[in-house]
Amino acid sequence: MKAVVKYGKGKGLVEIRDVPEPTLKDDDVLIEVKAVSVCGSDLHIYNDAHPYWPPVILGHEFSGVIVRAGKDVRGWKAGDRVVTETRTGACGICYICQSGFPQVCEQKRPYGIGRDGAYTKYVAGPARLLHHLPDTIPFETAAVMEPTAVCVSAILERCRLQAGESVVVTGPGPIGLISLAIAKTAGARFVGITGRSSAEGMRFEKARELGADFILNTDREDPVKKVQEMTGGLGVDLLIETSGGEKAIAQAFEMVRRLGRICALGISGKPQTQIPYDRGIFKGLRYDFCFSSSWTSWEMAIGLVAKGLLPLEKVITHRLPIERWEEAFKLLETRQAAKVILIP
Ligand SMILES: [Zn+2]
Numbered sequence: 001m002k003a004v005v006k007y008g009k010g011k012g013l014v015e016i017r018d019v020p021e022p023t024l025k026d027d028d029v030l031i032e033v034k035a036v037s038v039c040g041s042d043l044h045i046y047n048d049a050h051p052y053w054p055p056v057i058l059g060h061e062f063s064g065v066i067v068r069a070g071k072d073v074r075g076w077k078a079g080d081r082v083v084t085e086t087r088t089g090a091c092g093i094c095y096i097c098q099s100g101f102p103q104v105c106e107q108k109r110p111y112g113i114g115r116d117g118a119y120t121k122y123v124a125g126p127a128r129l130l131h132h133l134p135d136t137i138p139f140e141t142a143a144v145m146e147p148t149a150v151c152v153s154a155i156l157e158r159c160r161l162q163a164g165e166s167v168v169v170t171g172p173g174p175i176g177l178i179s180l181a182i183a184k185t186a187g188a189r190f191v192g193i194t195g196r197s198s199a200e201g202m203r204f205e206k207a208r209e210l211g212a213d214f215i216l217n218t219d220r221e222d223p224v225k226k227v228q229e230m231t232g233g234l235g236v237d238l239l240i241e242t243s244g245g246e247k248a249i250a251q252a253f254e255m256v257r258r259l260g261r262i263c264a265l266g267i268s269g270k271p272q273t274q275i276p277y278d279r280g281i282f283k284g285l286r287y288d289f290c291f292s293s294s295w296t297s298w299e300m301a302i303g304l305v306a307k308g309l310l311p312l313e314k315v316i317t318h319r320l321p322i323e324r325w326e327e328a329f330k331l332l333e334t335r336q337a338a339k340v341i342l343i344p
């Protein structure tokens with residue numbers, strides 16, 4: 001089968017290769033990939049700015065149908081529509097796993113990063129990581145379930161957004177747009193979103209579609225001033241930082257109210273980032289570094305989308321055949337796209 005493979009350590013080093021179909025362990029299922037979504041992490045891997053274990057087929061955000069189940073698999077059968085968590089390799093016995101957070105286990109080797117992923121026709125993996133995909137959710141939308149679960153885990157589970165709170169999202173990329181949608185669904189009083197000039201057009205347009213209460217270009221306007229105006233000088237309850245940019249992070253410390261929370265989801269792609277540390281202390285802020293997704297966040301995300309409460313399909317802007325992966329990466333890099341779906 002044809003697969004998009006990151007074949008070595010360094011920048012680039014990605015190409016389409018002919019690879020054998022995956023073999024199945026007794027507790028694995030074989031999934032036929034129906035749709036795979038391009039993640040910012042895939043770009044970071046391409047650029048050698050994210051951990052990965054080559055050679056590896058890229059792609060961790062996907063949906064599909066089970067074609068075969070290993071002999072020890074219970075509760076799943078050929079024909080089942082599925083999405084899967086990506087925490088393959090988590091050991092199950094360390095302190096972190098045993099305390100209920102296998103998604104941050106040190107041994108984790110996710111699909112598309114430390115184990116063959118979904119930029120291809122078939123993926124094999126453990127049945128215990130699957131979630132049922134209701135018929136009401138199209139495969140393309142379902143391919144975006146992984147980042148959605150990550151956002152649910154961060155915003156609703158970890159940072160505990162409450163109905164009636166005020167929110168600003170920094171960064172209108174895919175994670176920022178999904179965060180905006182979740183905050184609206186959760187009943188935030190208002191949700192503003194900020195971004196650079198490169199977001200004018202497509203990404204701000206999507207933010208508008210998702211119901212952003214204000215959209216602000218930080219190259220033209222001061223977001224701190226805007227938030228002060230919106231909140232009578234108080235600042236917002238929750239700041240969702242999805243850009244990983246140093247300037248946005250510094251502004252986040254100013255936009256959030258005293259004793260407010262910053263929910264950090266953006267990857268900087270750099271070894272070190274400066275933060276206004278003392279400002280955080282004197283305001284008594286909470287800064288939550290959020291990573292990966294819990295089992296419960298998947299169930300919540302799927303439930304919200306299935307019931308029509310979270311319009312996830314709106315973040316999809318492009319659909320391309322998998323052979324055109326390079327074009328997909330370009331679209332994201334140049335910020336012309338929100339979510340790009342590849343079809344095998
Ligand atoms: Zn991802």
Ligand SMILES: [Zn+2]
Nearest residue numbers: 091094097105
């Ligand atoms: Zn572990």
